[in-house]
Amino acid sequence: MAVRNTARDVALRALVACERQGAWSDGFLKKEIGGAGLDGRDAALATRLCFGVQQNRMLLDFWLGNLSKIPLDKMEPAVRSILRLGAYQILFLDRVPDHAAVNQAVEQGRKNSRNLRSAGLVNGILRSLIRQKSELPQPTDLSTQYSHPQWLVDAFSRRLPAEELEALLRADNSEPPTCIQINTCKAETPAAIEALQQEGMTVSPHPWLPDCLLLQGTGNLEQSAVFQRGWFYVQDVAARLAVLAADPRSGMEVLDACAAPGGKSFAAAIAMGNQGRVISCDIHPHKQILLQRGADRLGLPIIRPEVLDGKVCKEDFLNSFDLVIADVPCSGLGIIRKKPDIRYKDPGPLSGLPRVQGAILENVSRYVRPGGVLLYATCTLLERENEAIVATFLEKQKGFTLEQFQVPGPFGLCADGMLTCWPHRHGTDGFFFAKLRRRV
Ligand SMILES: C[S@@+](CC[C@H](N)C(=O)[O-])C[C@H]1O[C@@H](n2cnc3c(N)ncnc32)[C@H](O)[C@@H]1O
Numbered sequence: 219m220a221v222r223n224t225a226r227d228v229a230l231r232a233l234v235a236c237e238r239q240g241a242w243s244d245g246f247l248k249k250e251i252g253g254a255g256l257d258g259r260d261a262a263l264a265t266r267l268c269f270g271v272q273q274n275r276m277l278l279d280f281w282l283g284n285l286s287k288i289p290l291d292k293m294e295p296a297v298r299s300i301l302r303l304g305a306y307q308i309l310f311l312d313r314v315p316d317h318a319a320v321n322q323a324v325e326q327g328r329k330n331s332r333n334l335r336s337a338g339l340v341n342g343i344l345r346s347l348i349r350q351k352s353e354l355p356q357p358t359d360l361s362t363q364y365s366h367p368q369w370l371v372d373a374f375s376r377r378l379p380a381e382e383l384e385a386l387l388r389a390d391n392s393e394p395p396t397c398i399q400i401n402t403c404k405a406e407t408p409a410a411i412e413a414l415q416q417e418g419m420t421v422s423p424h425p426w427l428p429d430c431l432l433l434q435g436t437g438n439l440e441q442s443a444v445f446q447r448g449w450f451y452v453q454d455v456a457a458r459l460a461v462l463a464a465d466p467r468s469g470m471e472v473l474d475a476c477a478a479p480g481g482k483s484f485a486a487a488i489a490m491g492n493q494g495r496v497i498s499c500d501i502h503p504h505k506q507i508l509l510q511r512g513a514d515r516l517g518l519p520i521i522r523p524e525v526l527d528g529k530v531c532k533e534d535f536l537n538s539f540d541l542v543i544a545d546v547p548c549s550g551l552g553i554i555r556k557k558p559d560i561r562y563k564d565p566g567p568l569s570g571l572p573r574v575q576g577a578i579l580e581n582v583s584r585y586v587r588p589g590g591v592l593l594y595a596t597c598t599l600l601e602r603e604n605e606a607i608v609a610t611f612l613e614k615q616k617g618f619t620l621e622q623f624q625v626p627g628p629f630g631l632c633a634d635g636m637l638t639c640w641p642h643r644h645g646t647d648g649f650f651f652a653k654l655r656r657r658v
Pocket residue numbers: 457475476477478479480481482483499500501502505526527528529545546547548578
């Protein structure tokens with residue numbers, strides 16, 4: 219298959235930026251793909267290459283390290299990423315012939331390294347890899363095998379039985395379909411399916427969540443006319459389930475305390491039939507524009523974005539809302555499928571998150587009117603950010619209780635008022651939510 223080099227160059231820039239500057243690959247790729255003017259096919263290839271390397275980085279390094287006399291961590295970051303990109307194509311992508319992968323990696327070595335020997339080094343290592351491809355040693359530990367740092371494997375192993383742990387790690391390295399929710403205030407689902415198919419996408423209704431579609435072959439979704447008409451927004455099944463469990467209804471007063479980019483607010487406003495009010499707060503002023511733009515596109519004027527720190531009490535809000543949503547900042551370890559680089563971030567700062575999460579939950583709980591609902595949600599799978607936060611909150615706040623709820627799909631009745639969705643069990647993002655009711 220003939221492949222233009224630009225897709226590889228974009229992937230390389232993203233990989234180097236992630237490693238050196240701590241950039242997020244999804245955001246960085248989006249900007250670079252736009253800047254390089256890649257067409258849909260090349261954009262998809264650049265994304266696959268960048269994500270594929272990150273999903274297998276530790277495994278690729280294990281093999282490359284065995285073939286190189288120079289330790290990988292002593293190489294220039296660009297050269298290390300070029301080797302990973304080449305190795306990923308040779309070992310994981312059938313559609314790229316080995317010789318093409320090597321030639322392009324050598325060319326990238328010439329262009330991106332100040333050391334004249336780098337191209338030769340890349341050539342030598344990748345050619346050895348091709349020769350030894352069928353007899354490469356297999357790592358014996360799950361951490362290297364699935365490229366999850368050991369601390370993360372340990373954290374997940376405390377939550378899952380051994381036979382399930384491997385399934386989760388495998389699922390984390392899979393490619394999820396794009397999941398969208400139909401804006402039923404503007405469009406009916408069958409009409410949306412037809413319009414998306416006319417734009418060339420492969421569309422499947424979600425097997426058990428109504429008004430939810432799974433898309434393939436989307437290209438840049440924001441350029442879709444159906445998107446621009448506001449007929450849908452992108453949101454995982456699990457995130458919408460959380461809002462369904464909270465049961466927002468027409469005419470309610472709702473506060474979304476950590477709202478950007480807006481998914482829960484959109485789901486609530488749509489469930490409310492655009493009747494009532496959703497105040498969508500976020501601590502970052504620039505995200506207010508993002509929320510307003512989303513609400514405008516979807517035609518949901520009941521959404522009112524506001525800049526507010528969820529930890530700081532706003533007197534006007536006390537005892538005012540039928541429903542308060544606290545979808546707090548978290549470690550994001552449930553969405554590794556979509557942000558494969560999350561696993562390589564320094565785990566140190568994550569230990570401070572429970573303090574912030576607890577502070578937000580406690581403060582915004584005071585905004586719930588007697589008899590109202592408080593929804594706590596995260597997109598992580600760590601107990602300390604999920605069940606432990608809820609338990610600590612309930613110890614202090616005797617005025618709230620967990621309330622059972624029913625959601626569609628395999629979950630049925632969640633009698634203890636809490637639900638964890640798992641990528642390997644449910645095909646969703648890893649996600650946690652708890653429904654709490656304030657006593658009257
Ligand atoms: C998990 S995201 C929310 C996702 C959003 N609810 C959705 O469904 O699209 C967490 C958000 O909380 C915001 N945030 C972080 N700290 C905050 C705070 N102290 N108060 C309010 N928002 C905060 C972040 O800017 C981020 O947009």
